[in-house]
Amino acid sequence: MTDTLVVIQAAAAELSKSDLSAAGFGSQAASAAGGVFDILLLGPMASSLSSTAAGLGARTVFTMSSGELEAYTAEAYASAVEAFLEGRSWRLVAAATSSSTKEYFPRLAALLDVPMASDVLKIESSDSQRVVFTRAVFVGNLLATVELEAPRALVTCRASEFEPPAAAAEPSTIQEVEAPSGLAHPGKSFVGIEAASSDRPDLKEADIIVSVGRGTRGPGEGIPLCEKLADTLGAALGATRAVVDAGWMANEFQIGQTGKIVAPEVYIAIGLSGSIQHLAGMRNSKTIVAINTDPEAPIFDVADFGLVADLFDAVPELTAVLEKRGG
């Protein structure tokens, strides 16, 4: 019992960066434990994603889909993984942290009666006695070492902290698994999802993020300047809670403790103060740039490059300089 199962929600036409990171986690967990890892693709796109997933170094790529897994619900996904594990041997079941796994992994832990570690940053060790991880606590201000008693445990990993696995020498075996019926909970129904449409890259996929704070004073004022900068850089747009609360941008753009946790190559923080809850979502970005009028703003404590300036001057200037050099 040394193997790791990585569960990937197969809802989109392509594997996301987070999915690849989850496989990377699986590969690391496998080497730490002296075992192998398998992938379970769960959901309507399972079959069509299986050939790509087979190149990630797993022993087997399992696919499972059914009408009840068509639209994601926590209840059906937790029950599906539970059913899949029946009669199989494993030490760790893992997935990348996402709004879905935040919901169904703890439910699954309860169904299986196994301990769970949330949003881990690093695998310290894994043996037949215990698995040990590092994770962030207290709004990302401290790191904690957590120990889970083996034989079995559940874990979600922070995608930005795990590299995709190296290209596999041999493709995985692909195996279709029949989903049992009765996965959906009779008391739960999915009504619909409303997403802000945008041509910009997804926050979790982007190499560069332009993040806007309350200092931009909204869509009629500074936000269009930031959007123009983002488009010049091919960057994704992010926001603070203050911006989302004000209704200036939709909730899926929020970065921080309550929103998404990101770590792009470059994070450009504009007119945002750098509250601890915001820092919790971006402090691991490789290079942080801050533009703020207040030289004492805490964002400067984590910034690699700080520009004390009025964003209404600095952002258009920056865009102009970038445009002049041809993007």
Added chain:
Amino acid sequence: MKLLVTLKRTPQRDARIRISEAGDSLDLDNVQFEVNPFDELAVEEALRIREAGAEVEVVVVTVGGEECQQQLISALAMGADRAVRVEPSGQSLDSLRVAGALVAVARREEPDLVLAGKLAVDDECGQVPAMMAGLLGWPQANQASSVELSEDASSLRVVCEVDAGLETVTLALPAVVMADLRLNEPRYASLPGIMKAKKKPVEVLALDELGDAGSTRSRVTGFRALEEKSPGVRIDTAEELVRALEERKLV
């Protein structure tokens, strides 16, 4: 109708937490505590459901020692009707055991709805309420930003803040719902509320009495500070910034 709201005592939201010299625990001596901010939203939502006209009893519950009494009283001062505290008698519990204890309380209380915060701001595990839903076999909704009770009080329509946007689901009661930040704005306790809270019942139950048979299988064994980041540089113009980013081959 009965609403059960779970809550946790956590350090004040902007408190600076230090690690003990030995590195295996936290130095919490000079830290003030409060109701976990996300749980406070859950309490507020329960009160709003009551104020919307339904005949509702709001019961708050926590798992923790004597020191958690104050946070229960804070919730009672906001307007909850009564409180239950599960006394772990010094045992350190992992999420599954806390969820187990809360489920035992839920089985006694038979609420129509469990409301909880989506995350505790101390350990940031975000596990307990969804584990409760799993143990109870009830449907769940995480990261709720709006909750609407059906007219016959048999179901809820919940809007959840998910990675892709806003997801709407319906839940037949009983169910578990986890509050996100935009669900509401919690009220401050009024002076009469604070006076009344002192007279409201707080029941204390021993963990052992609730049939807890589990063992703790997940524990924190140490803490570390974040790696120090070398101080950044101040730059004066947009041009200088672009040059610096170009040097690092970032743009």
